[in-house]
Each structure stands twice: as C-alpha cells, then as structure tokens.
Amino acid sequence: MENNASLLDESPERITPKQGWVLTILACVGTTIIATPLLGYLDLANIVMLFLLTVLLVAVKLGRNAAILASILSVLLFDIFFVPPRFSLAVSNIQYLVTFAVMLVTALITAHLAAGLRQRARESQSREKRTQALYQFARELAGTLTTEQVVEISRSFIKTQLNAQSAVLMPHPENERLMVVSSSESPLLEMHLAQVALKSGQLVRSDEVGGMGYAPLYLPLRASMRIRGVLAIRFADDVAEPSSETTSLLETLASLIAVAVERLHYVDVAQASEVKMLTERLRSSILSALSHDLRTPLTAMVGLADSLFLIKPALPATALETAQALHEQADRLAGLVGNLLDMARLNAGEVTLRREWQPLEEVVGAGIKLLGSALASHPVKVELPRDLPLLEFDAVLIERVLCNLLENAAKYSPDGTPLLLAAEQEMDVVRVSISDHGPGFPAKRRDDLFKMFVRGESESGKPGTGLGLAICKAIVEAHGGTITADNRPDGGACVSFTLPKGVPPVVEEELA
Known part of the structure; x- marks a missing residue:
C-alpha cells in the first residue's frame, strides 16, 4: 500500500490535553500582555475583541475543552487587568457585569462553533483518507x-x-x-x-x-x-x-x-468452459476426419467379403466362414464409423433437419421393420393412442433414435422378453418411451449415459461403443425435445424422449 498511515489514527495531532491547557493559559496571558500597553489607545470593547479572537484561535487549534478554558480565563483577565478598579475582581460599574456575561456567552458560542467546524473538518479528512485507501485496495484487488x-x-x-x-x-x-x-x-x-x-x-x-x-x-x-x-x-x-x-x-x-x-x-x-468447448471441437474434427477417411476402405472390405461368396467354383466351407466373419466385422466397423461421423456432424451443427408434419406410427413401423433380425427374440408391443396428433420432425433422424433405443433394449434384455414402445401426450409435448426387462441402468452412471463413449455397463461383454445414446440425445435436442433414462419399479430400463406438439396444419377434406 502506498499510504502507510493507519486508518485508526483518527487525530493527526500530537498535543496531549495537558499540553493544550498550558498552551491555552499561555495564549490568554500573551493576549493580556499584548493588550496592556494598548489600553490607553483602545476602547475596552476592542480589548474584548482581542480576547474573543484568542478564544477563536484556541478553539480552531486545540478543540472545545481548551476553548471553554480560554473563555473563562479571558473574562477573568479582562476583569482584573482592564476593568477599573484594575488588579482586582471588584467592579465599579454594574454595566461591566453585563459586559462580562455577554463576553463569556459570546466566547462560549464561538468556541462551540469553531470546535464543531474543526471536528467536521477532521471527520472529512478521515473519510477522504479512508476513501483513498479503499480505492487503492480495490485497484490492487482488480489486478x-x-x-x-x-x-x-x-x-x-x-x-x-x-x-x-x-x-x-x-x-x-x-x-x-x-x-x-x-x-x-x-x-x-x-x-x-x-x-x-x-x-x-x-x-x-x-x-x-x-x-x-x-x-x-x-x-x-x-x-x-x-x-x-x-x-x-x-x-x-x-x-x-x-x-x-x-x-x-x-x-x-x-x-x-x-x-x-x-x-x-x-x-x-469461463476458462474451463472454453477449454471444454475447444476440446469437444477438436475431438469432433478428429472424429469427422477419421470417419470420412475410413468409410471408403471399409465399404470396399464389405464388398470384397461379399464377392468371395460369388466365386466359381465355391470356396471351401472354412473359407466361406472366414469370409462371413470378415463381412460381419467389417459391417460392424462401418456402422461404428458411421456413428462417429454422424456424432461429429451433429456436434458441429452441420445436420439440417428435414421437418415434415407426419404421424408417429409410420416412423415406428419403419424402425421396427428395419431392425428385423435384431428383434427376432424380442416381441415389440406398441401402444400408441388413437388421438395422437401429427408431429413435425425429421423422419430419418427420429427413425434412427427409435432404432438405437430398440436395439439397445434388445441387446441387454434376456431372450424371449418383450419390449414396450409407448407414446402419450403431456401438455405441449408427446413423450415416447421404450421399456425392457433387462438389468437396468447403474445408478452411479445414470447421469453420464448420454455422453460419448459412455456405456451403461463398462465391463459388459455386449458389443458397443457408447455412441448410441449420445446420438439420440443430439437428435432429440435438435428437435427441441429432451431425453431421459431411468429404471422401472418392477425391473428393467426405460428411456423416453419428447417431441414438441406445435400447431399442425389444417387438412381440408376433399369435396366429393
């Protein structure tokens, strides 16, 4: 700090009360000594003015208590040395008593006003000192x-x-x-x-x-x-x-x-958010670049694996089994690369929604049909209300969400157990839910399920990369909805998402 003076030092003076009284007595005596030779030249009223001036100066410099002492001493010294008979407290004229009273009252009022002004000046200086110190303190904190x-x-x-x-x-x-x-x-x-x-x-x-x-x-x-x-x-x-x-x-x-x-x-x-944003942007850029570069050779591998089945004469059974395994793994890896590329595009905001007003049941039927063999051991029960309104969404992307959720539910459910796909209206949204009879989601990882590369069971032997739910979340939020995951009270998992209702267009009936 530049100002080393303590703010607790309210009084800048170094004069003690006793020293103030001594100085007051000396000031009054000095005034008497100065005024005595002038008695033959000045009226008593002017002598009184000299004593009042002394009281004023004492009040300004030494404070209220010293000024009161100066007032009393001034009256006594004026009476003894200047009022006849001199050198005694006797008064020859009763009018001088009025003079003494007026002189004392005037001196006390002057002392009070001057001391009050002095106190306010000291308080103002103290406030200014505090303000400057606080300003300096705030400026240092700002850096x-x-x-x-x-x-x-x-x-x-x-x-x-x-x-x-x-x-x-x-x-x-x-x-x-x-x-x-x-x-x-x-x-x-x-x-x-x-x-x-x-x-x-x-x-x-x-x-x-x-x-x-x-x-x-x-x-x-x-x-x-x-x-x-x-x-x-x-x-x-x-x-x-x-x-x-x-x-x-x-x-x-x-x-x-x-x-x-x-x-x-x-x-x-702010710095942590910026670092996180830059990290996500860099990761999306890397995923996009890798996915794009890997898609072409993977497509070629799938085609080559298929071509092995067309060779004449046919290959031995062991070679065909190897070709089939090569085809399945290449196809799985191509799906993974496709997920990575889709995730990168969704994070970068490069996906344009092709929204159309359409019934939800058409997309549900298309998604179930597309999965085909993946749902062979899991019958799907569909519960859609008859009064479900038209919804505005991108059919391809919402179909992708339904397929991911149904595939996950089938993957983690015991064979033969049914899956439930239901929808219901809630205020301004339609909620779609997919339920299963599997082990459910771990409670400790439920908040992270929709992050990239996070799986419900990290040590599970089931194939997967942890991108399915992250893609679903990105698609649903792009439509203005929300997605949540929870466990059912009677066992199993339930993932639900919402789509806004909006205001569907009015369909005019054709005239006969």
Missing part, C-alpha cells in the same frame, strides 16, 4: 489472478491500516467445510463462529473468545450470487475496541474481497 493474491493483499492492508491480524476462510467445494486460505500469520480461529457467519450471512462477534486469544470478529464475504467465505479479524491488544466506523470499514473490505473472489471464480469457470 489479482489467484485467490492467494487476494488473501495476501487483504492481509497486508488490514495489518497496515487497522493494526489487526486477519484470515480468509472459504468453503471446501465438496463438503462445505471452511478452510483457511494461505494460513501464514493468521490468528487463532473459532471455526464454529465462522460457520455461523457463513450460514447466516451476518457479522458474528464474540468478545469472550477474543479475550482467550481467538479472533472475535467474523464477517461473511457476501457477493452478488452467494456468500463466498468468511473474513476473520483480531485487533492488536493495544488497539481500543473497534468503533462503528471501523466495523463499517471492515464490512466494506469484506464486500470488496468477496467481489474479487467471485470474479476469479467466474474467470475459472
């Missing part, structure tokens, strides 16, 4: 890059300006337990009081623990969104009890610290 820097600047400011020890406590991100940030030179802390300040958002003070050597003052770091932590303060033993102004200053400091900590928090959040 911080880490929370540790904020704590160190705050500790130095409080130590220099308030002659106090301080500590900043912030809650742990996992268990909300308060932890001391940069514990060097921190006072003893009563963690229960700090926790109360954090929970209540109010200043907590305990002089009892302060007498035991602990920090007695705990101020919440209240920012715009939430309470970011607690500021603990312990004043030095030789510092008087903090005034209301000092407490107000500490609350302002706590607010500035909270704003700085919150700013750093959102900077970290």
Whole structure:
C-alpha cells in the first residue's frame, strides 16, 4: 500500500490535553500582555475583541475543552487587568457585569462553533483518507489472478491500516467445510463462529473468545450470487475496541474481497468452459476426419467379403466362414464409423433437419421393420393412442433414435422378453418411451449415459461403443425435445424422449 498511515489514527495531532491547557493559559496571558500597553489607545470593547479572537484561535487549534478554558480565563483577565478598579475582581460599574456575561456567552458560542467546524473538518479528512485507501485496495484487488493474491493483499492492508491480524476462510467445494486460505500469520480461529457467519450471512462477534486469544470478529464475504467465505479479524491488544466506523470499514473490505473472489471464480469457470468447448471441437474434427477417411476402405472390405461368396467354383466351407466373419466385422466397423461421423456432424451443427408434419406410427413401423433380425427374440408391443396428433420432425433422424433405443433394449434384455414402445401426450409435448426387462441402468452412471463413449455397463461383454445414446440425445435436442433414462419399479430400463406438439396444419377434406 502506498499510504502507510493507519486508518485508526483518527487525530493527526500530537498535543496531549495537558499540553493544550498550558498552551491555552499561555495564549490568554500573551493576549493580556499584548493588550496592556494598548489600553490607553483602545476602547475596552476592542480589548474584548482581542480576547474573543484568542478564544477563536484556541478553539480552531486545540478543540472545545481548551476553548471553554480560554473563555473563562479571558473574562477573568479582562476583569482584573482592564476593568477599573484594575488588579482586582471588584467592579465599579454594574454595566461591566453585563459586559462580562455577554463576553463569556459570546466566547462560549464561538468556541462551540469553531470546535464543531474543526471536528467536521477532521471527520472529512478521515473519510477522504479512508476513501483513498479503499480505492487503492480495490485497484490492487482488480489486478489479482489467484485467490492467494487476494488473501495476501487483504492481509497486508488490514495489518497496515487497522493494526489487526486477519484470515480468509472459504468453503471446501465438496463438503462445505471452511478452510483457511494461505494460513501464514493468521490468528487463532473459532471455526464454529465462522460457520455461523457463513450460514447466516451476518457479522458474528464474540468478545469472550477474543479475550482467550481467538479472533472475535467474523464477517461473511457476501457477493452478488452467494456468500463466498468468511473474513476473520483480531485487533492488536493495544488497539481500543473497534468503533462503528471501523466495523463499517471492515464490512466494506469484506464486500470488496468477496467481489474479487467471485470474479476469479467466474474467470475459472469461463476458462474451463472454453477449454471444454475447444476440446469437444477438436475431438469432433478428429472424429469427422477419421470417419470420412475410413468409410471408403471399409465399404470396399464389405464388398470384397461379399464377392468371395460369388466365386466359381465355391470356396471351401472354412473359407466361406472366414469370409462371413470378415463381412460381419467389417459391417460392424462401418456402422461404428458411421456413428462417429454422424456424432461429429451433429456436434458441429452441420445436420439440417428435414421437418415434415407426419404421424408417429409410420416412423415406428419403419424402425421396427428395419431392425428385423435384431428383434427376432424380442416381441415389440406398441401402444400408441388413437388421438395422437401429427408431429413435425425429421423422419430419418427420429427413425434412427427409435432404432438405437430398440436395439439397445434388445441387446441387454434376456431372450424371449418383450419390449414396450409407448407414446402419450403431456401438455405441449408427446413423450415416447421404450421399456425392457433387462438389468437396468447403474445408478452411479445414470447421469453420464448420454455422453460419448459412455456405456451403461463398462465391463459388459455386449458389443458397443457408447455412441448410441449420445446420438439420440443430439437428435432429440435438435428437435427441441429432451431425453431421459431411468429404471422401472418392477425391473428393467426405460428411456423416453419428447417431441414438441406445435400447431399442425389444417387438412381440408376433399369435396366429393
């Protein structure tokens, strides 16, 4: 800090009360000595003005108590040395009593007004000093890059300006337990009081623990969104009890610290979001490039495997089995590459929806027929209400969603168990659900099921790459819907997604 003067030094003066009284007596005596030779040249009224001037100067320089003393001394000295009979307190003319009274009242009023003006000037200087110190403090906080820097600047400011020890406590991100940030030179802390300040958002003070050597003052770091932590303060033993102004200053400091900590928090959040976005963009670019380059040779491999069955004379049975295995694996790998490419395009926003108003049952029937042999051991029960409205969607993409969900349900369900595909209207959406009788989703991984390369059972022997649900989520959200996964109460899994109803066009009946 550039300004090393303590904000607790309210008075810039170094004159003690006793010294002020001595100076007051000397000022009044000096005025008497100066005015005595002038008695033959000045009226008594002008002599009174000299004493009033002395009272005014004493009030401005030494304060109210010294000015009251100067008022009384001025009246006494004026009476003794200038009012006949001189050198006694006797008064020859009763009118001088009125003069004394007026002189005393005028001196006291002058002293009061001058001392009040002096006090207000000192308070103004003190406020200006505090404002400059807070401005410098806020400017230094604005340049911080880490929370540790904020704590160190705050500790130095409080130590220099308030002659106090301080500590900043912030809650742990996992268990909300308060932890001391940069514990060097921190006072003893009563963690229960700090926790109360954090929970209540109010200043907590305990002089009892302060007498035991602990920090007695705990101020919440209240920012715009939430309470970011607690500021603990312990004043030095030789510092008087903090005034209301000092407490107000500490609350302002706590607010500035909270704003700085919150700013750093959102900077970290923004940087993490940017890194995550760039990572996703890079991953999508790599997936797109690899998928595009692999699709052509894989298509060729599938074609070559098929051509082995057309060779005349026919190949031996073992060779045909190898050709069949080659065809299946190449076809599976081609599907994986296709999923990767679709996922990359969906993430990049390069897929244009071909929305059309159409009935949902047509897409459901096409999807079940397309799966064919994959659903051979799993009968599909379809429950679609008769009053289901027309929906606006891309038939190819929604068919892809239904196929992925039905294929997953069949893959993880025991043979012979049925699958249920149902739809129902809910407010402004239509919810489509696919249920099975399999083992369901692991509770610990349910929140990550729709991320890329995440599978419900990571150690499962079932073939898969963890892209199916991620593709479904991207397609459904592109249509303005939502998708969720849950376990059924009677066993099995249920994945449901919604599609907005919208306002379908009016179909005019043809005239006969």
